[in-house]
Every structure is written in C-alpha cells, then in structure tokens.
Amino acid sequence: MKEDHRIKNIEYPTLNGMGRKSSALFAKPLHALRLIALLGIIALPFTVQAQTIAEYQQQAAKNNPELKAEYQHYLSALEESPIVGALPDPEVAFAYFISPIETRLGPQKARISLTQMFPWFGSLSDKRSISEAQAKAQYEVFQETRNRLFYQTEKALIELYELDQSLEIANENLDILNSLVEISLSRYETDQASQVDVLRAQIEQEDLKTQIALLEDNRNVLIQKVNELLNAEEEQVIALPDTLIPEMSIESEPELLSQLVQQNPSINRLKYQEDSAREMKTLAVKDGKPSFGVGLDYIFTGERSDVPTLADNGKDAIMARASFKIPLFRKKYNAKVQQAELNIQSVQSQITNKENKLETDLSSSLRDYYDARRRFDLYDQKQIQRVNQALSILTQNYSTDSSNFEEILRMQRKLLGYQLSRIQALVDMQVSSAYIDYLTGKNNINLNK
Template sequence: MAFGAPGIAVSSEPVPGSSVESLLEFARTNNPEYAAMRHEADAASERILPAGALPDPRLRVELQDITMGGQQSPTLSPNKVGSTKYTLMQELPWFGKRDLKREIAALELEGAKGRAAGTWSELSARIKSGYAQSYYLYQNERLTNEILDLMTRLEKIAQVRYAGGLTAQQDVIRAQVEQTNLRNELIALENEQRMNRSLLNMLLARPATAPLAEPEQLRPLPAPVRLDPAALADRVRGRNPQLFAEDARLRAAEKNRELTYKNRYPDFAVGVAPMQFGNSIKEWELMVELNIPLQQSTRRSQEREAEAMLSAAHSRKEAVANQVLAELTENLSGLDAARRTEMTIANSLLPQAELTFKSALASYENGKVDFATLLDAQRQIRQAKQNQIKAQAEGQARLAEIERLLGEEL
C-alpha cells in the first residue's frame, strides 16, 4: 500500500513508460498537437454542407410615393404610401458549381485527416524511438553497474595477490582507475536519461521532470518475410499519410480547375415581387438576373493559376513519393543491418568474449597473465554487450521509422 504525506493527493494512475504501448496510449489522449490536428479535421468536416449550400435569399422592400403626391407628410407605413414593392431574390450558381464546391470541401477534409494521421505517425515514431533510447540507457546503466561490481571484485583479487607479493601494486591502482571511469560513465548515463525522460514527457504533454516507469522490454522485430521491400513500397504508396494528404490536395486542385472553367458561364438570380396598394396585393412581378462574364482576361488568368496549382500538386505528390520510398529503403537496410549485428554478437562475439574473460581471470589468479590482459578481456565483453543493446535499440528506431512511413503498425 502506498502512503502519501498529509494533505497531498496520491495519484492512483499507473506511471507510463514500462512499455511503448503505455506511452502511445497516453500520448493519443493527451498530446495537444495531435488533438489540434483532429480538431482541424472536425472543423473541415463542417465545411462540406455550407460549401454546397445555396446563398441566403434576399428580401428588399421599396416604398414608393411616400408623400402621396404631396398630400401628406412622409410616412413609412406600407398601407399609407402610393405602393409598396416586396422583392424576394434567390441567387443560383451555374449548374454543377455547388457540387464541385462540395467535392472540394470533402477533399479538403480528406487532406485534413491525412495531416492528422501524419501528425500521429510522426509523434508515435518519436515516442517509439525515445522508448528504445530509454531502454538502451537503462540497460547500459545496468551493465555498467555490473562491470563496476566486477571491477570491485577484481580489485580485491589484485589486493590479495599484491599482499602475497604475487603482483605489483599497479594492478590495484589500475582496478581503482577503472572503477573511477565507470562511475563517471554512470554520471553521463544519468544525464542522458534525464534528457531522454524530458523529451518523452514533452511528447506526452507532461512536466519535464515527471517520473516514467523503467522500460521493461522492446517490441519483437517483425519476421524478415514481412519486410519485403516491394510489398512495403506498395503499402507505403497506398497508406502513407503524407501521400494521402497530397493525393487529396491533387484531386482538390483538379476540382478547383474544373470550377474555375465553369466561371466562364454566368450565375443568375430569380425573384418574385408582389406590389401592395393600400391594404391589398394587386400586382406580381417575376425577374431573372444574370451576371455577364465580360472580364475574360481576368478569367483566363484565374484559369492559368488553377492549371499551375494543379501542376504544382502533381509535382509535390511525386516529390513526396520519391522521398518516402527512399526513406523506406534506407530504414529497411538499417533494420536488416541491426538484426544481423545483434545475431552475430549474440551467437558469436559475446560467447567468445565471455570465454576469453573467464580464461583470462583464471590465468590471472594463477599468475599466468598480467592485469592488463584481464582488463582487455573485461572491456571486450563489455563492448560486446553494449553493441548488442545498441543494435537492439537501432532496430527499434528503424522499425519506428518504417511504421511512420506506412502510417500503421507492422
């Protein structure tokens, strides 16, 4: 049971950070940047209906002969003037314009959804990479502490041999110097952990110094059969949030060009106007109004602008496609290299280094090798374990980037 100080509320919510899933779940709910993009998508969805709606009708009231030929003082009462005309008018765009505006707004919604998905993909990739770095730092700290304990034991062995006159005092000093270096490395690792924790808390919209749980394990890497470059390239083309947003922008540009060409045709308005004389309606008028598209130079300029914007959208989509496919190839190669490096260390280098260290330790205790040889063997096994942890973290970072490009989990 956890106890808090008097008057201080103790949160019952678990501290995130033990798994990458806990961090992603927290960020999905609390990250303000992602929330802002989702709200923008919600706002874009509300623009579709107004985009295709008719403009509000207009009502005009005209009072004619308000002095009745000079027989009375001016008045604004409709039944006391010569006549009152009520004109109700409704503007009507040319055929198809409303549908095009509605389609453009719908495509803008798709673009907003793509940008929101892209924001989440970027955010989740940063969280996954940050978690992998956190795991690497914690494991490196644990390894450094293990080596520090080992060096403490080796110092005691060197002291026993020195007391027995079997070795020089230099061995004891070397062991002490090595421990000092390890303690300095622990200080550096602690500082890196603080910076990484601050970064993760920033992504989670938490205070920079808020605690995070110790990372327990990394996600398993997908099997090589699921990392076929051609299949993933097809998935990227169909699912990448950036490409999705650019495709929506391209289709919106096509619709906008079509709408611009429809501006060659006039919009019109229809109206009805009853005429009031005294207390009764005695006349009705109907009207049709057209705007005359005479400013052809202006419209041609707008059409050229629409064509240029469409060409720009094509080029932008092509540039994004080239970029994401290049990044996919790079990260697939990096993931494969990290996987093979980890396997080589685990299956070959690490067992060899452990055997070398055990042999060197036994030989040192028997006086067959010097302390420098024992230190070299210890450093080799430590370097192998550090490289193994680093390869694991690198593989996770590469996997995070691949999933960012896909816009979904592998």
C-alpha cells in the first residue's frame, strides 16, 4: 500500500507553546503589554515527529467484517472457474435382461454402458473466461469496499484532529477571557470600568464554555466512530498525527481524470462485466452448435449349452457409440445471442454514466480543495495577523480608556472564529485530498505484485 503522502515532518505553527496562567495571577491589574503577550496565541514553529494514518487504515482493513465478507465472496468466485470449465460427468448405465436375448453366440444377459458428452469446441474455454471475468469484477467490489473504508478511516481521524485542535484553541481563548473577566472586575472595583464590562466578559466566558462542552461531546462520539471503523475489541486510544500539511500538492486535473478512468474500482468492475458479457455472447453462439458424445457398451453373453463346440461360444460383446445433440429449434438460441448483445450495451451505458458521475465528483473535490487552500491562506497569512494587531492596539488603549472594552471582546471573538476557521480549512484540504485518492484508486492493491 502506498505511504500517506500528506503526513510528513514539517514545521507548522501550533498553539501548544503558550503556557496557561492561573486566574489568581490576573486578580491584580495587568500592564497592557502583559495582556498583549497573552493575546499572542500563535507560538513559534517547531518540528514535530511525523505520524501516519496508514496503520489505522491497515487495522481497519484487517478487522472490518464487511471487508472480510467481500474478500470471501471474491475467493468463492475464484472457485467457479474449475466448476464451469469442466466436462460434464460421464454417465454409466447398467441394464439386466429379464428375458435374455438369444444370439448366435449365446443369450445376452446384461449390459454396462459408458457415455461422455462434449460441448462444441471452445465452449468450456468461454465458460472459464466468463467465470474469471466475473471473479475479477468481484475483486473490484472488494477493492472498492476497501478503498471506501480507507477513506472513511482517514476522514474520521482528520475530523478527530480538527476537534482536538479546536478544543485546544477554545481552551486557550477561555484562559484569555478568564483574564479579561479578572481585569474588568479589578478595574470595576477601582471605578476605572463599568459593571457592563464585567457582564460582557462573563457572557463571552459562559458562551465559550458551552462551546467547549459541545466540542468535547462531539469528540467522544467521534472516538466511538473511529473504534467502530477499526472494529477494536476494546476502546482504543487513538494517537493522531501531530499536524497536517498546510501546503499539499496534487496532480493536475487531466492526470487525475486519467487515473480515475484507469484505476477506479467501480469503473473496472463494469469493464470486467463487459468482458463477461462479450464472452457470454460468444458462448451463446456456440450453444447453437451441435454437441456430441461418445460411448462404449459392454454386453455380457452366456454360453450356448446346445452347441458346446461353437467358436466364440459365450463371447461378450463390445460396442462403440457416437451421439449428437442437434440444436434444431433456433429461436431460443437466437434469443440468447440477442440477450447477450443487449447486456453488452447495457454495461457500456453504465460505464459511460459512472465515468461521467465520477468525473463530476472529481471536479467538485478539486473545487473544494482549492477553495479550502484559499481560505487557509486567507486566515493564516492575513486575517489572524490583522486581528492580533487590532487586539494589541485596543489593549494598549484600554489601559487609559475603558470605553473600548466591548471592542476588545468582539475582536477576541473574531480571533477565535478565524483560528477555528483556519483549522477547518486545513482539514477540508486534507479531506478533499483523501477523497480524490479514493476516486482515483490510489490505495488499490496490485494483484500482479
């Protein structure tokens, strides 16, 4: 299986660098520069150890019952070829003459017959080809199920990463709001701020606590979903990748379209079904040809007692036989050929429809990917920096003028929204890239290796 090309050793700004301060520290009035330092959410970049989600995908593939069922179905389909490609069983018959038939050499008492039928030349080979094509189509069903499981596992892990990052951001912003509550209380006690400032900070504080509680509940549900995909016997501790790549490179749309047409399991399954339908048409033509059989009869003959000196007296008889099955009534054979031709046309139409649908899905995924990348660049390189600058100015002014406290809270709320939106954009990029891999069959297993 290919390695995950989206999880690497990179340098990426995280939110882990800022230590949390106790609320007691902010019980006293703070200098404006101390609050500015606290509002500097983004710490210096540092290198993190890369992790891959490939192990989780492999675990899911190993344990998933639906995938196991599809693989067993494929193995079952492989056993069909020797069944349909074998000659019909020979027939052995035994006959006993209740009234023996008198012949010159003696009475015939019993007969053993052996008969083997043969279809028209090449019919068995066509049946094996049909079975092999159907087995390959079933393998593509297994491969499609496996790729979908890989995508679902990766998507769930990415969403879990998003929740963890969002919780970290929200808790760090809650620390800031706690400090703002303490500052407003301190300034209110010294008549430097109004009680409204205190209430506004407390309102923002409680709203964020509610949001954090929802994020924690969502995380618990998502952990259950991941364990369901992994089919773990006991709830497993999920070790997520440390970070995601903000700048991911993907192939051009023409290259991806080519990969989609050649590698997508759903399309390949229909192509194998088309091969099977063509072989069925060839077989239908041969079914309209005669089939034949060969046989051998061994007849037990008793001795004549009235002529004991007769040459070959009581000699058993051996008889070779040949038989033909003549397809005289042509209507049903012509209908079988026409039926096979209609099946070919039906599968061809399904292939065209599937290709069109998947190409549309690919275009939509590329649109989502590029949109997420633009949003990430906007939040990461412009909006967050601008909001931080605005917060710094507002905080400095607040030390001398308490009239802009509401604007500080509004800007703090906007900073939180941009930070969460940046994580969302990064995750959307990763999910879109994973879905493109799913469409183009990047995780296919090559049976020739």
